[in-house]
Amino acid sequence: MAEPLTLHEDPRSGNCYKIKLTAALLGLPLATRAYDIMKGETRTPEFLAQVNANGRIPVLQIGAGTKGEGRARFLPESNAACWYLAYGSALIPADRFAQADMLRWMFFEQYNHEPNIATLRFWLRFVGEANLSAEQRAQIMAKRMAGCAALDLMNRHLADQAFFSGAAVTLADIALFAYTHVAEEGGFGLGDYPHITAWIARMQALPGFIAMN
Numbered sequence: 001m002a003e004p005l006t007l008h009e010d011p012r013s014g015n016c017y018k019i020k021l022t023a024a025l026l027g028l029p030l031a032t033r034a035y036d037i038m039k040g041e042t043r044t045p046e047f048l049a050q051v052n053a054n055g056r057i058p059v060l061q062i063g064a065g066t067k068g069e070g071r072a073r074f075l076p077e078s079n080a081a082c083w084y085l086a087y088g089s090a091l092i093p094a095d096r097f098a099q100a101d102m103l104r105w106m107f108f109e110q111y112n113h114e115p116n117i118a119t120l121r122f123w124l125r126f127v128g129e130a131n132l133s134a135e136q137r138a139q140i141m142a143k144r145m146a147g148c149a150a151l152d153l154m155n156r157h158l159a160d161q162a163f164f165s166g167a168a169v170t171l172a173d174i175a176l177f178a179y180t181h182v183a184e185e186g187g188f189g190l191g192d193y194p195h196i197t198a199w200i201a202r203m204q205a206l207p208g209f210i211a212m213n
Contacts, residue, residue: 005085006031006061008051011213012126013037014118014178015078016058021174022082024210026089038126052076060084079106082171091171102165105172108150109179116147118179120186144187151183151193158195162202169206177203182212 005023009016009032023030035041035057043055051074052059060081065071075081086092093099120143123132129140154176157164164172181200184190190197203209 003063004031005029006033007081008033008035008057008059008061010035010037010042010057013057014121014182014212015114017212018078018174018178019058019060019081019085021178021210022085022091022171025091025169025174025206025208026085027208028085079110079171079175082174086171090168091174093165093168093170098165098170102170102172105164106175109172109175112146113150113154113176114179116143116150117183117186117188119143120147120188121179121182122186124187125185147183147186147188151180151188151190151196154180155193155195158199163199169203173199173203178212 005028007016007019007023007030009019011017011032011034020030020032035047037057041047042052042057048055051061054076056076058076058078058081060075061072062075062084063072075084083092093102120140123129123136123140129137132140154164161167163169164176177200180190180196181203190200204211
């Protein structure tokens with residue numbers, strides 16, 4: 001890719017890590033600009049005007065400059081950014097069904113997995129249970145049950161195949177790996193899911209793999 005790439009991120013975020021891991025596996029140079037979401041740095045007028053009006057990260061910046069200058073494009077949403085980086089690579093299968101199957105696991109990650117596993121990790125590790133609102137504390141059990149159900153489904157799927165959409169790693173694996181491999185920080189016991197732990201080891205052994213900060 002000729003245009004420079006910059007990731008607007010919080011290094012603690014698994015959604016941001018997905019994009020960095022995708023770039024690393026593809027050998028793509030990726031600059032980063034860090035924000036602290038705990039301090040509201042993605043809600044400032046400057047960020048909302050120049051990076052993402054939705055006030056969220058990650059955002060992949062393609063090209064130099066700012067929105068106002070018209071020289072750069074800004075792509076929010078982690079899985080969309082991963083798709084942009086991986087387009088035309090082996091991380092996206094050529095087969096039509098395999099590609100659709102990859103996408104369904106990426107949708108699963110954002111709908112069934114991330115809202116439960118990532119949310120509990122954020123609440124328990126970074127916010128602290130004592131600092132949660134009554135409404136958040138009331139949701140912990142439901143999110144734990146939904147997170148365990150997602151992990152159980154993943155574990156059963158991996159019982160007879162190495163990666164989520166076949167024999168080779170795809171964006172589905174990258175999307176699910178980000179928050180799964182740190183799920184214990186949200187109170188999920190990965191030792192209960194042997195096929196997931198074996199898959200995590202395979203992911204970590206990939207050429208170009210980088211660890212989460």
